Amino acid sequence: xxxxxxxxxxREHAVIKSLKKNASVTKIYALPGNGGIADDAECYPVxxxxxxxxxxxxxxxxxxxxxxxxxxxxxxxxxNCLEAIGIPCFGPRAEAAIIExxxxxxxxxxxxxxIPTAASESFSDAEAAIAYLKTQRYPVVIxxxxxxxxxxxxxxxxxxxxERAVREIMxxxxxxxxxxxxxxxxxxxxxxxxVLAFTDGKTIVPMVxxxxxxxxxxxxxxxxxxxxxxxxxxxxxxxKIARECMDTIFRPTVSAMNAEGRTFKGCLYFGLMLTRDxxxxxxxxxxFGDPETQVVLPLLESDLLTIMQAVRNGTLxxxxxxxxxxxxxxxxxxxxxxxxxxxxGYEISTPETGKDEFIFVAGAKKEDGRLKTSxxxxxxxxxxxxTLKEAVRKAYALAERVxxxxxxxxxxIGGRALACLREE
Ligand SMILES: Nc1ncnc2c1ncn2[C@@H]1O[C@H](COP(=O)(O)OP(=O)(O)O)[C@@H](O)[C@H]1O
Ligand SMILES: [Mg+2]
Numbered sequence: 001x002x003x004x005x006x007x008x009x010x011r012e013h014a015v016i017k018s019l020k021k022n023a024s025v026t027k028i029y030a031l032p033g034n035g036g037i038a039d040d041a042e043c044y045p046v047x048x049x050x051x052x053x054x055x056x057x058x059x060x061x062x063x064x065x066x067x068x069x070x071x072x073x074x075x076x077x078x079x080n081c082l083e084a085i086g087i088p089c090f091g092p093r094a095e096a097a098i099i100e101x102x103x104x105x106x107x108x109x110x111x112x113x114x115i116p117t118a119a120s121e122s123f124s125d126a127e128a129a130i131a132y133l134k135t136q137r138y139p140v141v142i143x144x145x146x147x148x149x150x151x152x153x154x155x156x157x158x159x160x161x162x163e164r165a166v167r168e169i170m171x172x173x174x175x176x177x178x179x180x181x182x183x184x185x186x187x188x189x190x191x192x193x194x195v196l197a198f199t200d201g202k203t204i205v206p207m208v209x210x211x212x213x214x215x216x217x218x219x220x221x222x223x224x225x226x227x228x229x230x231x232x233x234x235x236x237x238x239x240k241i242a243r244e245c246m247d248t249i250f251r252p253t254v255s256a257m258n259a260e261g262r263t264f265k266g267c268l269y270f271g272l273m274l275t276r277d278x279x280x281x282x283x284x285x286x287x288f289g290d291p292e293t294q295v296v297l298p299l300l301e302s303d304l305l306t307i308m309q310a311v312r313n314g315t316l317x318x319x320x321x322x323x324x325x326x327x328x329x330x331x332x333x334x335x336x337x338x339x340x341x342x343x344x345g346y347e348i349s350t351p352e353t354g355k356d357e358f359i360f361v362a363g364a365k366k367e368d369g370r371l372k373t374s375x376x377x378x379x380x381x382x383x384x385x386x387t388l389k390e391a392v393r394k395a396y397a398l399a400e401r402v403x404x405x406x407x408x409x410x411x412x413i414g415g416r417a418l419a420c421l422r423e424e
Pocket of ligand 2: 271283
């Protein structure tokens with residue numbers, strides 16, 4: 001089997017390492033991949049947003065199966081195009097990827113089918129939104145409709161802040177056409193949980209839950225980032241809550257998408273908030289989350305390729321997806337200064353890894369055979385263990401063995417989860 005993986009981050013590195021465990025996989029092409037992925041796959045400089053380039057590459061190479069993981073190509077219809085030239089794919093078609101591509105679409109879907117979520121109003125006119133915002137209680141949440149690199153959500157503390165956000169998104173178009181519409185949403189409180197699930201449009205099988213750490217600094221201070229670390233499972237997400245989510249959120253979402261003629265096949269990501277009134281959907285993603293994937297896949301016991309093919313073929317069953325007991329922790333090593341200004345080009349020394357340790361490379365390139373930093377988030381140091389405490393300890397021990405000048409990482413990944421376990 002020759003497999004094409006679209007994308008080039010830590011998530012794709014984790015996916016590729018899992019796919020490689022299947023003995024029938026003889027080659028993996030990564031578009032564009034990165035300097036670390038290059039140790040596990042053949043990388044070609046085709047951008048993940050260049051759907052025409054991806055389709056051209058796929059038509060010129062012997063690709064038996066394609067895995068499309070980033071949001072942009074999914075929303076742009078990369079799977080539709082690859083399937084049209086006869087390449088079976090893991091990932092939703094554009095009609096279904098809209099569940100992430102438009103927050104207004106997904107909010108209307110949840111309202112129509114009674115799926116619990118924050119109350120909200122949508123606007124396509126800035127002045128109407130601003131007039132409405134003058135009547136609201138604060139804080140209020142403002143969301144650009146479309147993809148915005150994880151920067152399109154603003155929690156406004158008062159009407160002036162809200163108005164500024166609306167003007168930036170809708171008038172100045174800081175996120176381009178993604179800001180043609182916005183949602184104004186009720187502010188919810190409670191622990192957040194990420195749940196990734198495989199679905200073939202009939203069966204949905206949740207993966208082990210996880211917890212992201214979005215802020216740059218310890219104690220959840222500092223700016224929002226693409227994610228500074230993750231742990232799995234998320235101790236706030238009890239079995240009881242999981243059963244409730246299956247009945248009130250997961251199955252209803254799959255049915256709702258079918259009823260809309262937008263059958264979703266792939267990895268559906270549920271961003272949940274566990275409020276006092278039960279679990280509510282904060283957002284859907286149409287793909288694996290990053291860095292959630294870096295803790296979820298190392299705990300997957302079953303064969304990833306077999307699951308992905310079953311998702312594509314509509315033959316997914318519950319018993320196909322098994323997870324190990326135990327826990328995982330991923331500590332993201334970033335270039336100091338991220339998510340603002342940072343320097344790149346520093347040589348990275350990666351340590352030997354044991355069987356419970358993984359280095360997933362995100363922002364690095366190979367230069368004269370040497371791995372050098374090239375992005376804000378450089379790599380994820382992940383470890384699994386019998387307990388969360390052990391996984392956290394091992395992930396930090398691994399992080400300390402990775403060397404590059406300028407490295408920055410949070411020191412408290414998993415801290416909140418461990419505190420939750422102590423309270424139980
Ligand atoms: N209604 C809400 N109430 C409180 N916090 C929210 C709400 N919606 C979003 N957030 C916060 O903002 C973050 C980003 O919002 P999300 O909808 O996940 O958008 P994206 O991931 O596309 O930026 C969430 O992880 C959550 O912390
Ligand atoms: Mg989110």
